[in-house]
Amino acid sequence: MKTSIATVCIAGDLREKLAAIAAAGFDGIEIFEQDFITFDASPSEVGAMVRDHGLEISLFQPFRDFEGLPEPERARAFDRMERKFDLMQELGTDLVLVCSSVHPKALGGIDRMAADFAELGARAAARGLRVGFEALAWGKHVWDHRDAWEVVRRADHPNIGLIVDSFHTLGRKLDPESIRRIPGDKIFFVQLADAPLIEMDLLYWSRHFRNMPGEGDLDVTGFMRAVAATGYDGPISLEVFNDQFRGGSPRAIALDGHRSLVWLMDQVKRAEPDIAIDVPDIPPRVTPEGVAFVEFAANETEADTLRKLLRSLGFRLAGRHIAKQVELWQQGEIRIVLNTDPEGFAHTSHIAHGLNVCDVGLAVDSAAATVERATALGATPFRQPVGPGELEIPAIRGVGSGLLHFIDGTSDLADVWKTEFQPAEEPETDAGLVRIDHIAQTMNYEEMLTWSLFYTSLFDTRKQATVDVVDPGGLVRSQAIESPDGALRVTLNGAETHRTFAGRFIADSFGSSVQHVAFATDDIFATAEALEKTGFQALAMPENYYDDLAARLGLDADFVAGLQAHNILYDEDADGAFFQIYSRSFGDGIFFEIVQRKHGYGGYGAPNAPFRVAAQRRMMPQPGMPRR
Ligand SMILES: O=C(O)c1ccc(O)c(O)c1
Numbered sequence: 001m002k003t004s005i006a007t008v009c010i011a012g013d014l015r016e017k018l019a020a021i022a023a024a025g026f027d028g029i030e031i032f033e034q035d036f037i038t039f040d041a042s043p044s045e046v047g048a049m050v051r052d053h054g055l056e057i058s059l060f061q062p063f064r065d066f067e068g069l070p071e072p073e074r075a076r077a078f079d080r081m082e083r084k085f086d087l088m089q090e091l092g093t094d095l096v097l098v099c100s101s102v103h104p105k106a107l108g109g110i111d112r113m114a115a116d117f118a119e120l121g122a123r124a125a126a127r128g129l130r131v132g133f134e135a136l137a138w139g140k141h142v143w144d145h146r147d148a149w150e151v152v153r154r155a156d157h158p159n160i161g162l163i164v165d166s167f168h169t170l171g172r173k174l175d176p177e178s179i180r181r182i183p184g185d186k187i188f189f190v191q192l193a194d195a196p197l198i199e200m201d202l203l204y205w206s207r208h209f210r211n212m213p214g215e216g217d218l219d220v221t222g223f224m225r226a227v228a229a230t231g232y233d234g235p236i237s238l239e240v241f242n243d244q245f246r247g248g249s250p251r252a253i254a255l256d257g258h259r260s261l262v263w264l265m266d267q268v269k270r271a272e273p274d275i276a277i278d279v280p281d282i283p284p285r286v287t288p289e290g291v292a293f294v295e296f297a298a299n300e301t302e303a304d305t306l307r308k309l310l311r312s313l314g315f316r317l318a319g320r321h322i323a324k325q326v327e328l329w330q331q332g333e334i335r336i337v338l339n340t341d342p343e344g345f346a347h348t349s350h351i352a353h354g355l356n357v358c359d360v361g362l363a364v365d366s367a368a369a370t371v372e373r374a375t376a377l378g379a380t381p382f383r384q385p386v387g388p389g390e391l392e393i394p395a396i397r398g399v400g401s402g403l404l405h406f407i408d409g410t411s412d413l414a415d416v417w418k419t420e421f422q423p424a425e426e427p428e429t430d431a432g433l434v435r436i437d438h439i440a441q442t443m444n445y446e447e448m449l450t451w452s453l454f455y456t457s458l459f460d461t462r463k464q465a466t467v468d469v470v471d472p473g474g475l476v477r478s479q480a481i482e483s484p485d486g487a488l489r490v491t492l493n494g495a496e497t498h499r500t501f502a503g504r505f506i507a508d509s510f511g512s513s514v515q516h517v518a519f520a521t522d523d524i525f526a527t528a529e530a531l532e533k534t535g536f537q538a539l540a541m542p543e544n545y546y547d548d549l550a551a552r553l554g555l556d557a558d559f560v561a562g563l564q565a566h567n568i569l570y571d572e573d574a575d576g577a578f579f580q581i582y583s584r585s586f587g588d589g590i591f592f593e594i595v596q597r598k599h600g601y602g603g604y605g606a607p608n609a610p611f612r613v614a615a616q617r618r619m620m621p622q623p624g625m626p627r628r
């Protein structure tokens with residue numbers, strides 16, 4: 001199955017767009033007329049430029065306000081189309097999209113429109129060209145693909161077909177199943193876009209908020225299943241109008257687009273096993289089993305700070321690497337790897353970002369299958385030289401600057417801690433931290449969709465609704481991505497400005513990455529008491545917070561006093577309760593969190609986030625003042 005993307009989807013001039021589209025692996029493009037007109041080269045030069053990139057022009061679009069016009073506008077529309085036919089022939093494409101009319105003079109009537117298309121079909125056929133009719137969700141008379149299909153059916157011309165666009169169908173809440181009964185050879189082209197569910201004017205929503213399949217809330221998979229069932233075997237093409245994408249990195253957006261199509265067609269193929277769909281077989285979405293380790297890159301001074309902090313959190317040094325300056329710190333099932341080695345990826349990462357989480361290890365069923373799926377989705381596999389006695393652990397580059405390693409239980413990989421580390425013989429210590437609850441990654445707001453698509457396309461995960469966290473320096477949008485059983489929980493935090501605590505972290509560490517790691521305890525008060533003995537310094541929460549908490553949730557005074565005594569933050573949802581303790585931040589604003597989930601609490605303490613952020617900001621060094 002061929003893939004295509006409309007040139008409107010991404011930033012840059014036509015040349016930059018083509019380079020990015022070709023590099024991402026697409027087969028073709030929809031040339032948006034605007035992109036052609038603004039480019040200073042002849043149609044045949046543009047056609048050659050596209051083909052030089054190994055791409056074909058799968059569609060020329062849009063042609064507006066064609067059908068249903070009275071004379072003399074009708075004759076004018078045909079003349080106009082003849083000029084565009086000339087252009088298409090010079091460009092080297094045989095298909096044009098006509099979108100349903102919004103012309104004030106356009107008349108209704110299926111037969112009138114069908115007659116216009118029948119005549120247009122004859123003119124197109126004379127030149128060996130084809131015309132596809134698309135129902136815009138806000139068309140004057142035609143705004144439903146079923147009506148567009150009826151026009152095409154009655155036009156009854158081999159050179160006239162239907163174009164379906166998931167946004168117009170799903171945005172109008174039309175049932176995509178109605179597409180299943182249309183003959184596949186009468187569908188000339190398929191455009192795909194997703195969008196977040198926001199109540200607003202259809203046209204505005206379409207022109208500014210579309211996103212890649214899987215990035216929004218529409219059932220693009222259901223739409224594409226119905227299309228696939230018709231036997232349609234033409235290109236599947238992205239047509240995404242999005243303000244951020246237009247100003248984003250052409251390469252990154254093109255890669256996201258290609259990834260979304262690979263994900264989509266894999267979903268469709270699995271859901272419709274009886275339909276022959278011409279896409280390669282790839283391993284299924286991976287079920288994460290947990291976070292196997294979190295690795296910090298540090299220099300010696302930073303490593304000392306981190307060691308002290310880890311000890312104060314109840315961790316112990318569990319092992320030293322057989323060959324490298326790498327330590328393993330452990331508590332419960334939590335493994336923190338501290339890498340100060342002067343060579344390798346961690347060192348390079350430290351040079352670029354300073355103290356940072358350079359690597360996250362995930363436990364999966366099959367590490368090899370995970371890398372295979374990730375690679376099919378456009379991720380870059382990672383390798384570095386393996387020393388004697390070391391294992392080759394499958395890895396990829398994550399979306400930020402870090403790595404993701406995959407550890408499975410079926411091979412020697414499960415024994416990596418025994419194979420590569422010598423026990424440190426330190427006495428067992430414990431503050432009751434048992435496992436990693438979640439990992440929080442911070443990025444610029446514009447990168448959030450890239451990250452969420454990365455996780456949701458590779459792993460069996462779902463997105464929670466986005467919440468806004470108000471930082472005194474601006475908004476931070478936060479979205480959780482979770483596997484069904486919670487074994488992997490990642491929160492994505494998109495900073496709009498560099499004045500927020502999260503934004504400052506990105507600026508100071510020169511890139512997006514893990515800003516905090518949350519450890520789970522099964523008894524927050526026991527943990528808090530243990531931490532008092534180990535010298536842990538919690539982030540101090542103000543009295544105002546506790547007064548409000550008591551009032552807001554109607555809590556018992558003794559209970560609130562207990563929370564306050566240990567700087568514990570608290571939240572409740574319909575199911576259960578949530579307790580949080582924060583560490584002070586270190587490095588460029590990294591911190592740890594300790595959480596307890598009671599009775600299936602499903603969130604992340606979003607109501608507490610503004611108060612936590614404010615407390616962290618109070619601890620930040622102010623100009624001319626020492627850090628408190
Ligand atoms: O917003 C528009 O006008 C427009 C144009 C062409 C399309 O294919 C489309 O889906 C929307």
Ligand SMILES: [Mg+2]
Pocket residue numbers: 134165191239
């Ligand atoms: Mg369209």
